[in-house]
Amino acid sequence: MRYVMICASPDCEFSKTNNYELGVDQFCPACGHDFLWKCPHCGRPLRDKGALFCSGCGKPLKDKKCEDGHGDSATG
Numbered sequence: 328m329r330y331v332m333i334c335a336s337p338d339c340e341f342s343k344t345n346n347y348e349l350g351v352d353q354f355c356p357a358c359g360h361d362f363l364w365k366c367p368h369c370g371r372p373l374r375d376k377g378a379l380f381c382s383g384c385g386k387p388l389k390d391k392k393c394e395d396g397h398g399d400s401a402t403g
């Protein structure tokens with residue numbers, strides 16, 4: 328059975344289709360962030376590569392960037 332995986336990082340647009348028979352990938356090979364394979368809000372399996380919003384509930388799939396200073400000294 329085929330399913331779509333999308334990188335959960337807001338900075339990464341990597342997505343791909345995968346087969347259950349080949350095993351479930353947990354992390355993005357492009358950046359090492361967690362993969363999403365279903366909507367974190369309603370649990371609907373992802374169907375579109377590159378989707379940014381859930382087609383079931385309309386909420387954004389990716390986490391927003393954390394804008395609160397968290398102790399890490401960011402360069403930029």
Ligand SMILES: [Zn+2]
Binds near residue numbers: 335339341358360
């Ligand atoms: Zn990624």
Ligand SMILES: [Zn+2]
Binds near residue numbers: 366367382384
């Ligand atoms: Zn949803």
